[in-house]
Amino acid sequence: FFVLADHLTRGGIAVLRYDDRGVGESGGDAVGATSGDLTGDARSAINYLLTRSDIAKDKIGVIGHSEGGLIGLKLAAEDDDIAFLVSLAGPGVKGRTILEDQTEYISRLGGLPEDVIEQSMQVNRKIYSIMEEYEDPQRGIDSILAFVTAFYTEQGMGKEIVDQVTTNISKSINPGSYPWLRYFIKSDPASYFADIKCPVLALNGEKDCQVMAEKNVDALVKGLKDAGNDDVTGKIFPELNHLFQTADSGLPDEYGEIEETMSPEVLDLILQWIRERVK
Numbered sequence: 001f002f003v004l005a006d007h008l009t010r011g012g013i014a015v016l017r018y019d020d021r022g023v024g025e026s027g028g029d030a031v032g033a034t035s036g037d038l039t040g041d042a043r044s045a046i047n048y049l050l051t052r053s054d055i056a057k058d059k060i061g062v063i064g065h066s067e068g069g070l071i072g073l074k075l076a077a078e079d080d081d082i083a084f085l086v087s088l089a090g091p092g093v094k095g096r097t098i099l100e101d102q103t104e105y106i107s108r109l110g111g112l113p114e115d116v117i118e119q120s121m122q123v124n125r126k127i128y129s130i131m132e133e134y135e136d137p138q139r140g141i142d143s144i145l146a147f148v149t150a151f152y153t154e155q156g157m158g159k160e161i162v163d164q165v166t167t168n169i170s171k172s173i174n175p176g177s178y179p180w181l182r183y184f185i186k187s188d189p190a191s192y193f194a195d196i197k198c199p200v201l202a203l204n205g206e207k208d209c210q211v212m213a214e215k216n217v218d219a220l221v222k223g224l225k226d227a228g229n230d231d232v233t234g235k236i237f238p239e240l241n242h243l244f245q246t247a248d249s250g251l252p253d254e255y256g257e258i259e260e261t262m263s264p265e266v267l268d269l270i271l272q273w274i275r276e277r278v279k
Contacts, residue, residue, distance in 0.1 A: 004063070007267040013274055014055060016045055031176040034183035035067055039074045046075070046082075059083045059278040061198075063270070064090055066211060066242070069202075070187055076200070077192035084277050086270055087202045089211045089242050092219030095184040096128050101212045109209065109251060123151060127173070128185050137178035144173060193223045199231040199277045200224055203266060205240030207250030233273065237266060 005015040021028035021041065028041070042062065049055045061084035064072035069090015076082045091098050103124055107117045127144050134140035145166050152162045173181065202220040204213035213236045221234035241247035244266045245258045 001065075003261040004267060004270070008271055008274070011271040011275065013271065013278075016049055018045055032179050034180050035070055035187065036074070036183060038067075039071045039078075042071055042075055043079070046079075050081075056278070057081075061085060061274065061278070063088065066090060067184070070095075070184075070189060073189050073192045073196065076198055077195035080197070082198050084199045084274060085196070085201070086274070087200065087220060088244065089204050089208055089213075090202065090216070090220070091187070091189050091211060092202070092216035092221075092223065093189065095187040096132075098211060098216075099128070099185065100124060101215070102210050105212065106209050106251065109249060119155075123148065126151075127169075131173075131178070131182045131185055135182070137175040140178060140182070141170070141173060141175070144169065189220065190223050193227040193229075196224060196227070196229055200229065200233070201270070201273050202232070202234045203244075203269070204236050205242060205244055205247075205250070206236050206238045207240060207247050208242040209250045209252065210242045231277075235269065237263065240266070 001017055005017055008015050018041075019026040021030040021033055021038070023030075042064075046060055046062075049060055050057055058081075060081065062072040062075055062082055063086040064070070065088040067090075069087035072085045072087055072090065076085045100121065104117060104121055107120060112120075126147055130143045130147065131140050134143060148166055148169060149162055152165055157165075200220070202217050204211065204217050206213055217234040217236055221232050224232045237244065239246050240263055241250040241254065241258075242252070243255055244262045245255070245260045246263060247254055247258060
């Protein structure tokens with residue numbers, strides 16, 4: 001994001017970046033926070049910009065990456081003072097679909113057998129359904145662990161393996177992460193489309209393994225246009241991953257190995273698109 005911010009600043013676009021909750025000098029606690037809470041954080045950043053005399057108050061836009069794209073949609077739907085929105089690898093379909101697609105695609109790229117992938121998908125679908133049902137984290141977690149224990153026991157796995165599986169699940173689904181995960185699973189970008197009137201740029205990389213490029217960009221562009229927004233642009237960049245780096249497989253384990261921070265083509269498009277809309 002430093003590279004993007006620097007590119008925009010050199011192009012005459014002021015940029016405000018801030019660390020996530022509890023990171024760097026940012027206050028607050030990320031534990032238990034949902035995308036809805038983080039939308040409030042972003043709104044506070046916009047409110048701060050509105051106090052500055054060196055900022056054009058009618059030209060403040062939002063750039064959000066991945067979950068930030070969802071936050072951007074929510075902001076743009078709630079506030080008419082958002083001048084534009086750039087969604088970078090942001091969701092265009094339900095959060096549950098994002099996670100299901102992500103697991104299946106990464107598993108298949110990783111070479112897992114089809115029967116293992118299908119079993120994993122079956123378990124994940126049930127876990128997500130349980131989370132949708134239970135708002136209380138402890139009730140949800142207890143129900144998930146009970147289901148997983150029964151499922152794998154019925155599959156003939158021994159107690160030691162079942163215990164290891166439940167331990168692994170408990171590391172990722174716990175009282176601190178449950179609210180965020182449940183909110184994201186239940187999120188539906190389409191619920192915001194009708195209220196978004198500002199220009200929107202939706203970008204993704206063809207090799208994105210976390211947010212499927214074509215499905216999500218198409219959903220954003222079609223959904224927003226069908227809702228009456230006539231300034232929506234979508235683009236999928238060949239060979240780029242979730243972070244808009246030129247990649248081989250696109251798998252997350254490549255992210256740290258790639259020297260490129262963000263494709264210059266993406267940087268230039270974002271700058272050009274914003275300039276055309278904030279003259």
